[in-house]
Amino acid sequence: MGFKQDLFSQFARIGKAFASGRRLELIELLAQGERSVELLAESSGLSVANTSQHLQILKQAGLVKTRREGQRIFYRLSDADAVVQLFDAIQVLAVDQVAEAQQLVNENLQSKDPLEAVSAMDLVERIRNGDTLLLDVRPPEEFSAGHLAGAVNVPLPELNAFLEDLPTDREVVTYCRGPYCVLAYDAVARMRDAGYQARRLEGGYPEWAAAGLPVEP
Template sequence: MSTTNFKHDLFNQFARVGKALASGNRLELLEFIAQGERSVDELSKVAGLTMANTSQHLQQLRQAGLVATRKQGLKVYYRLSGDDVIRLLDALRVVAERHVADVERLVNTYLTVKDSLEPIPRAELLSRVRDGLVTVLDVRPAEEYAAGHVPGAVNIPISELEQRLEELGKGQEIVAYCRGPHCVLAFDAVARLREKGLKARRLEDGYPEWLAEGLPVEHQEETKKDA
């Protein structure tokens, strides 16, 4: 095989990954899977897709090596094939933010208007958590929180936030996070908390990026044992 043919074949294999990422639905499914292992029917519900459509997208992600599966009874569960998939999605986001004008327009229109303050970096949040200086708020659904969360985080889904404000630390700054840097749930949480006169900021990204960085995490089972 000539060097030219080798390079051509190699790039074609790289393109398989690019093709798998070339769908907004598949990117969103990857974000959901990055929160924790999910079955096809769970992913179908959270993504708002039919079971058949969800299965087709998942098969393409699997063929590109981006997700792995396990079978339990009649159900098939999907998980990311590695933390490097999270870093790939993060790189895609950064490139799009820097070079695609429509991304900046969408972020400014839907997110920045709710919170224009600089988010808190991961390392700074971890340090402040260890010193007991902040209350960390996880606004994802309960099943995502149970699969893994930032140590000490309080789980209050955004729909329950205003009814459960008393569960948040009084007088402490609150740092909210959800599925990723563009997750509207964290922006909404910060906006609502500030309306109530509370000091609130966002984490710079979300749980998947925290996990991929190798930072400590907790699971609901562990939290219950400690209690």
């Protein structure tokens, strides 16, 4: 049964790609769009050579593709949807089953989340009533690949500018990728500081879509 072992070794390459925290960080950055090696190195705090090496591993696992533009090389996820979904599933499994991960989330995220998150069911109701502004804080590339019906895309870097023109009398609900995507937590914290009523959707886009709730486009 050599074939099966060979095939499983190939599958294991995908596992290896996800087997280092640094690489996961790179994957998360790439999920936000195409990036050059230099920028990835800078954002992740790794050396350029080291970043390049990790990217080679991701490339061998088929997770990323490259494109040359002049003297720099841009990396992107070869199937962003599949990769993000996989990453999301890993996160959920880890927090469900690994005590240390659970504890980290409890200490660092739950505490940022003083008001409990809005459940998907509640949100459906709120949307029907029209009294909620639904904010997708993911980067535009992910937004346009699919988002909750009725959501407005405001990537985190643009949040402050966006808030200036917004009346404070509507409640805002934010969401991003999975349940442990930090973007939505940050957005809520910043909006509450600015005097808005802001809460977070329990889960993220993948969970919402998987539940068969309305998405666009």
